[in-house]
Amino acid sequence: xxKITLLFILCLTITSQSYSQSKFxxxxxxADLRGYNISGEIEGLQxxxxxxxxxxxxxxxxxxxxxxxxxxxxxxGEKELQGGMYxxxxxxxxxxxIIVSEQHFSFSTKLDDxxxxxxxxxxxxxxxxxxxxNFITEMQxxxxxxxxxxxxxxxDAKKALQEKATAIDSKVKKFRSDFMKNxxxxxxxxxxxxxxxxxxxxxxxxSTGNPDKTxxxxxxxxxxxxxxxxxxxxxxxxxxxxxxxxxxxxxLTAKHPDSINVxxxxxxxxxxxxxxxxxxxxxxxxxxxERSKIMGMDAVFVHMxxxxxxxxxxxxxxxxxxxKIADRAQKIAPNLIGRKASEFLDFYGRPFMxxxxxxxxxxxxxxxxxxxxxxxxxTCGHCKKEIPKVKHDVDSLIxxxxxxxxxxxxxxxxxxEWKKFINNQKIGDWTNVADINHDEExxxxxxxxxxxxxxxxxxxxxxxxxxxxxxxxxxxxxxxIVEIISRLEGN
Numbered sequence: 001x002x003k004i005t006l007l008f009i010l011c012l013t014i015t016s017q018s019y020s021q022s023k024f025x026x027x028x029x030x031a032d033l034r035g036y037n038i039s040g041e042i043e044g045l046q047x048x049x050x051x052x053x054x055x056x057x058x059x060x061x062x063x064x065x066x067x068x069x070x071x072x073x074x075x076x077g078e079k080e081l082q083g084g085m086y087x088x089x090x091x092x093x094x095x096x097x098i099i100v101s102e103q104h105f106s107f108s109t110k111l112d113d114x115x116x117x118x119x120x121x122x123x124x125x126x127x128x129x130x131x132x133x134n135f136i137t138e139m140q141x142x143x144x145x146x147x148x149x150x151x152x153x154x155x156d157a158k159k160a161l162q163e164k165a166t167a168i169d170s171k172v173k174k175f176r177s178d179f180m181k182n183x184x185x186x187x188x189x190x191x192x193x194x195x196x197x198x199x200x201x202x203x204x205x206x207s208t209g210n211p212d213k214t215x216x217x218x219x220x221x222x223x224x225x226x227x228x229x230x231x232x233x234x235x236x237x238x239x240x241x242x243x244x245x246x247x248x249x250x251x252l253t254a255k256h257p258d259s260i261n262v263x264x265x266x267x268x269x270x271x272x273x274x275x276x277x278x279x280x281x282x283x284x285x286x287x288x289x290e291r292s293k294i295m296g297m298d299a300v301f302v303h304m305x306x307x308x309x310x311x312x313x314x315x316x317x318x319x320x321x322x323x324k325i326a327d328r329a330q331k332i333a334p335n336l337i338g339r340k341a342s343e344f345l346d347f348y349g350r351p352f353m354x355x356x357x358x359x360x361x362x363x364x365x366x367x368x369x370x371x372x373x374x375x376x377x378x379t380c381g382h383c384k385k386e387i388p389k390v391k392h393d394v395d396s397l398i399x400x401x402x403x404x405x406x407x408x409x410x411x412x413x414x415x416x417e418w419k420k421f422i423n424n425q426k427i428g429d430w431t432n433v434a435d436i437n438h439d440e441e442x443x444x445x446x447x448x449x450x451x452x453x454x455x456x457x458x459x460x461x462x463x464x465x466x467x468x469x470x471x472x473x474x475x476x477x478x479x480x481i482v483e484i485i486s487r488l489e490g491n
Contacts, residue, residue, distance in 0.1 A: 236280055377459045
């Protein structure tokens with residue numbers, strides 16, 4: 001019976017729901033059959049305005065709005081609507097769904113029961129859609145009191161209620177099966193199929209002779225997309241596709257970039273069946289993981305750029321955008337979690353970072369289990385507040401017996417301000433360095449692209465490195481230094 005409830009929620013909810021609006025337009029009129037013309041009549045609806053919206057990417061977007069006169073209205077436009085599931089949104093934010101495949105059709109209903117009173121003309125898609133909705137509605141009415149009674153029933157009474165619920169469930173399954181056979185050519189049938197749960201067979205025995213406990217998960221994930229038609233771009237404009245994609249990447253995939261990269265590749269490969277779906281999937285995954293707040297997920301962004309963008313598979317991206325995307329990935333790639341931190345070497349491979357006495361220093365000379373690599377600006381107000389906190393927490397770790405040293409890089413160079421900062425913050429025991437090279441006229445010059453390699457566009461920035469100078473964490477707070485080391489040390 002969960003299937004009934006699920007589909008009921010997905011397709012039937014007629015309650016207040018927020019929606020986002022992409023545009024409002026003045027009403028257009030056309031004299032021929034170009035574009036679209038969807039007319040409606042709702043008995044009991046006051047003269048107001050109604051909106052036509054569509055599903056996309058987990059949200060709803062308005063595509064047209066029109067006036068209601070005497071309960072009647074028409075959505076008219078010169079350009080055909082993209083196919084999919086749309087919403088007719090009333091002024092009180094009630095709404096109902098319609099299927100847009102045909103561009104010219106009409107419907108009528110009553111305000112007191114929008115679904116139950118719905119009838120259509122000149123559309124083959126919507127009558128079976130509403131036949132399905134009305135059946136599910138009736139089944140929901142039947143099963144709800146049965147399930148409520150089962151919560152308190154006992155013995156034979158509970159058994160009888162379970163049998164009744166099972167009978168309703170069987171009735172629903174048969175209806176679904178017959179519906180899909182009789183409406184195999186309808187778009188809504190694809191939606192019904194997409195909401196059909198994957199049936200997991202009995203688990204095989206593992207090497208110990210016991211049922212393999214991991215089999216259900218592995219089978220379910222492997223067959224997760226079996227019921228989705230990737231060749232039909234209309235699936236994008238339903239509540240189904242985005243929700244399944246989000247479940248696949250967020251719920252069924254371990255939150256580790258390597259695992260997500262594997263799942264992303266599977267999904268992208270399937271999406272190649274349709275250019276519009278391919279564009280959406282690639283764009284969504286790339287932008288989602290570039291913006292992810294989970295540390296290390298930028299590796300997924302780099303993976304997508306390296307495998308799909310710079311391999312000339314994303315023809316919807318113009319050359320200017322592509323350069324920006326590729327440049328961003330190039331800056332992130334050197335400092336991904338698990339990679340060895342870039343050494344501070346100039347364009348000729350020579351060390352260049354110097355302390356206040358102009359002595360050269362490198363990361364590799366730090367001999368410690370952990371290195372706190374910190375970038376700060378001596379005149380940065382935020383740095384003046386945060387660096388003392390970093391100092392306190394690092395000193396606390398040292399006092400607790402942890403082997404950690406700090407390599408601090410000043411991102412701006414004024415020797416007087418730099419020395420003042422070191423003294424005021426009492427960080428003289430750190431390895432404090434800066435790129436202090438100047439040209440013949442005394443102007444500071446960049447000795448390497450270290451800012452790009454460490455993606456330094458603001459300060460302070462803190463990296464945590466292991467004994468081999470591999471990046472454990474990046475862009476962390478002073479408290480996270482303590483938390484991460486304590487977790488790694490088992491404290």
